[in-house]
Amino acid sequence: MKTNRFACGRWLVTFILTIGIGLISMPAAAQMAAGKSKFVGSAMGSSAPSNFATYWNQVTPENSTKWGSVEGTRNVMNWSQARVAYDYAVARGFKFKFHTLVWGSQYPNWLTSTGLTQAQQRAEIEEWMRLAGQQFPQAWAVDVVNEPVKTPMPFKAALGGDGATGWDWVITSFQLARQYFPNARLLINEYGTENDSNARNQYLTIINLLKARGLIDGIGVQAHYFNLDSMNASQMTTALNAYAATGLDVYISELDITGGGSDSGQLAKYQDLFPVIWNHNSVKGITLWGYIVGQTWRSGTGLVNSNGTERPAMTWLKGFVSGGGGGGGGVWLEAERGTVGATWNDNIADSTASSGQYVTVKPGNNSTASAPTTAAGWVQLSFSVTQSGTYRMWIRRKTPSANDDSFWVRMDNGAFAMWNNIPVATSWSWAQYPSTFNLSAGSHTLTFGYREDGAQLDKVYITSGTDTPSGTGGTPSN
Amino acid sequence: MKVVVASLFVIGALAGLAVNWPLPPRAAVAEPGLRRPIPAARVASARHPMTSSSTSRPAIVPDDGATLIRTIQRALVSVDADERERALTNELPALIAIDAKSAGELVARTEPGPVRDVLRARVVRLWAAADLNGAMDWVKALDDAGERRLAASDVATEIATSDPATALEVFDIFGIGRADGTLEHVVQLWAEEHLQEALDYAQAQERSPTRDQLLARIAAVQAARDPAAAAALVTHEITPGAVQRDAIFAVTRQWATRDADAALNWVATLADASLRERAKAEIARTAAP
Numbered sequence: 001m002k003t004n005r006f007a008c009g010r011w012l013v014t015f016i017l018t019i020g021i022g023l024i025s026m027p028a029a030a031q032m033a034a035g036k037s038k039f040v041g042s043a044m045g046s047s048a049p050s051n052f053a054t055y056w057n058q059v060t061p062e063n064s065t066k067w068g069s070v071e072g073t074r075n076v077m078n079w080s081q082a083r084v085a086y087d088y089a090v091a092r093g094f095k096f097k098f099h100t101l102v103w104g105s106q107y108p109n110w111l112t113s114t115g116l117t118q119a120q121q122r123a124e125i126e127e128w129m130r131l132a133g134q135q136f137p138q139a140w141a142v143d144v145v146n147e148p149v150k151t152p153m154p155f156k157a158a159l160g161g162d163g164a165t166g167w168d169w170v171i172t173s174f175q176l177a178r179q180y181f182p183n184a185r186l187l188i189n190e191y192g193t194e195n196d197s198n199a200r201n202q203y204l205t206i207i208n209l210l211k212a213r214g215l216i217d218g219i220g221v222q223a224h225y226f227n228l229d230s231m232n233a234s235q236m237t238t239a240l241n242a243y244a245a246t247g248l249d250v251y252i253s254e255l256d257i258t259g260g261g262s263d264s265g266q267l268a269k270y271q272d273l274f275p276v277i278w279n280h281n282s283v284k285g286i287t288l289w290g291y292i293v294g295q296t297w298r299s300g301t302g303l304v305n306s307n308g309t310e311r312p313a314m315t316w317l318k319g320f321v322s323g324g325g326g327g328g329g330g331v332w333l334e335a336e337r338g339t340v341g342a343t344w345n346d347n348i349a350d351s352t353a354s355s356g357q358y359v360t361v362k363p364g365n366n367s368t369a370s371a372p373t374t375a376a377g378w379v380q381l382s383f384s385v386t387q388s389g390t391y392r393m394w395i396r397r398k399t400p401s402a403n404d405d406s407f408w409v410r411m412d413n414g415a416f417a418m419w420n421n422i423p424v425a426t427s428w429s430w431a432q433y434p435s436t437f438n439l440s441a442g443s444h445t446l447t448f449g450y451r452e453d454g455a456q457l458d459k460v461y462i463t464s465g466t467d468t469p470s471g472t473g474g475t476p477s478n
Numbered sequence: 479m480k481v482v483v484a485s486l487f488v489i490g491a492l493a494g495l496a497v498n499w500p501l502p503p504r505a506a507v508a509e510p511g512l513r514r515p516i517p518a519a520r521v522a523s524a525r526h527p528m529t530s531s532s533t534s535r536p537a538i539v540p541d542d543g544a545t546l547i548r549t550i551q552r553a554l555v556s557v558d559a560d561e562r563e564r565a566l567t568n569e570l571p572a573l574i575a576i577d578a579k580s581a582g583e584l585v586a587r588t589e590p591g592p593v594r595d596v597l598r599a600r601v602v603r604l605w606a607a608a609d610l611n612g613a614m615d616w617v618k619a620l621d622d623a624g625e626r627r628l629a630a631s632d633v634a635t636e637i638a639t640s641d642p643a644t645a646l647e648v649f650d651i652f653g654i655g656r657a658d659g660t661l662e663h664v665v666q667l668w669a670e671e672h673l674q675e676a677l678d679y680a681q682a683q684e685r686s687p688t689r690d691q692l693l694a695r696i697a698a699v700q701a702a703r704d705p706a707a708a709a710a711l712v713t714h715e716i717t718p719g720a721v722q723r724d725a726i727f728a729v730t731r732q733w734a735t736r737d738a739d740a741a742l743n744w745v746a747t748l749a750d751a752s753l754r755e756r757a758k759a760e761i762a763r764t765a766a767p
């Protein structure tokens with residue numbers, strides 16, 4: 001029988017503080033990912049920073065739900081700090097992730113140093129999981145096993161050891177977690193796989209073993225600075241695509257970036273990598289590993305100074321995530337879902353097009369000297385952005401020859417600009433419009449006029465970021 | 479609204495009791511000090527600036543410790559999360575800068591429980607960043623062994639943000655982080671960033687089970703970059719036994735993902751036949767499509 005260290009009175013203080021604070025200081029500002037299809041959260045330390053909900057809409061306790069933090073003394077459970085994070089998240093409707101059940105670090109020292117038999121260790125592991133499941137019934141997800149590839153597991157024998165699969169102890173851990181956290185998404189978590197294909201393949205081996213048994217719901221990729229600082233967007237895409245191939249959801253679970261330590265270096269690295277992560281279809285959420293300078297686990301990773309001022313990367317991040325208003329970091333628009341003039345062929349079926357359809361001007365219609373003057377010659381796309389700023393535009397198109405490689409483009413009631421010499425592409429690919437748009441917050445209309453009759457338009461992406469779209473892009477907002 | 483008002487009274491009463499809970503003074507536990515000289519930055523750290531020209535809030539004038547203490551005390555019993563957090567992020571660093579001991583005394587006057595846990599953690603981390611020896615002396619004097627362990631862990635955590643070698647000394651001085659994987663994990667992550675530094679540190683330790691554990695973690699990291707060197711490390715530097723066996727398997731697994739033949743050649747040199755067979759099986763499993 002476990003006992004709790006704190007008496008009822010102390011629990012009462014915690015409870016009242018939590019509820020009282022929750023009632024009085026609910027966040028006034030929406031988090032950057034509020035209303036988006038994916039979250040942006042942060043690790044939380046021993047207390048909830050007052051500006052937490054200004055930025056984040058998901059909570060992962062940094063240390064307080066690690067076994068060694070909860071049960072430093074055998075059979076004495078201290079959930080108080082974990083409850084701070086949990087209650088904070090639940091009160092606000094934020095996703096709460098339990099981190100972590102089985103890990104080869106920060107486990108109770110009595111587990112391996114007091115002569116427990118494997119059977120006794122197993123009983124303790126199961127009891128730990130059972131009590132954790134009871135304590136956090138509304139946990140959205142659980143990191144069942146942390147760092148199975150990178151961190152040796154001293155008590156894996158109690159969970160079946162390597163066994164026939166090489167990873168029996170991981171499988172057993174997930175089976176137990178499914179039993180004790182029946183309503184939570186079961187995740188695995190690892191570092192150092194982002195830019196190391198060998199480590200990634202080992203990780204994928206474990207993931208596929210779990211997937212084959214129906215035990216895993218998502219993949220955690222830690223994405224710490226000591227890996228990301230030396231990576232580029234292409235490498236990140238490669239890593240994410242490898243995980244996406246499993247068909248499982250991917251979560252960036254402990255993101256931090258130093259960029260060499262300077263404000264500009266951190267900003268540049270965020271601008272390079274974050275859009276790739278955010279816009280990847282398989283990535284369903286991103287958690288930063290702390291954000292307040294001086295309170296993160298490594299110096300140089302913080303984004304908000306202790307006086308509340310933001311480092312440039314934080315300012316950019318907010319604008320990037322919240323600015324687009326679409327499912328990703330920008331606005332995605334299907335061309336065929338706009339107002340398509342009679343001179344265009346609308347809703348042409350193509351299984352390789354985004355949403356299976358695209359538009360193209362009807363053969364024989366060319367307007368090379370000036371833009372069409374009536375709506376019959378236009379495709380009009382309405383969208384809105386929540387923040388003013390400079391926006392870039394990309395189109396997914398086919399421009400099969402030098403005689404079929406142009407459109408006329410207009411934003412709102414401005415003048416049409418000729419976009420000619422778009423690189424030739426006989427299959428769908430993305431091309432960036434050479435100019436930018438200064439958009440105010442609110443509604444806008446983007447208009448394409450036909451110029452050459454062979455150009456085909458599938459999708460449009462408008463973004464305040466510097467990211468490059470890929471594949472069929474993100475979820476359209478029209 | 480009635481609920482909130484009632485809560486205010488209850489919180490005020492309970493937390494007021496909490497902050498003024500008296501604790502008897504206690505002599506410091508005799509523990510050794512740091513072997514290595516503390517970097518200058520640790521004596522007067524710039525990591526936690528007390529004021530900033532870019533802050534939007536009024537600058538704190540850190541010349542009145544009593545006022546700062548009163549402000550922090552008031553904030554600790556406040557139901558306004560912003561006020562509490564402001565006190566912990568603004569006034570507390572200012573107090574640490576002018577009179578860290580009084581911040582420690584404030585912790586001692588706070589009733590054991592969640593409020594004290596949060597306050598202690600913040601005090602210790604700020605104090606350690608600014609004056610490591612001062613923070614450690616205060617931690618050593620803590621009466622409760624469990625609290626001393628937690629505070630020491632906070633000191634080590636703070637130092638580990640930028641100086642893993644000194645953090646490891648802190649772990650060692652307080653006898654924490656052993657047998658729970660923490661010490662090894664600090665070294666492991668150190669090796670991820672600065673392999674040679676971590677290796678030099680571990681190899682400089684006296685032969686012991688802890689040293690073997692540290693070397694095993696470093697070898698696991700090294701195996702991803704230079705498996706031959708990692709293989710030499712685990713066979714020559716780690717004492718034969720369970721730790722060495724696990725380390726050999728970890729290196730074997732890493733090596734096999736990169737070059738199964740080379741891994742097999744190395745495994746063939748292992749003297750222990752059972753170890754050899756198990757490692758071969760590991761290679762076969764890892765290298766299998």
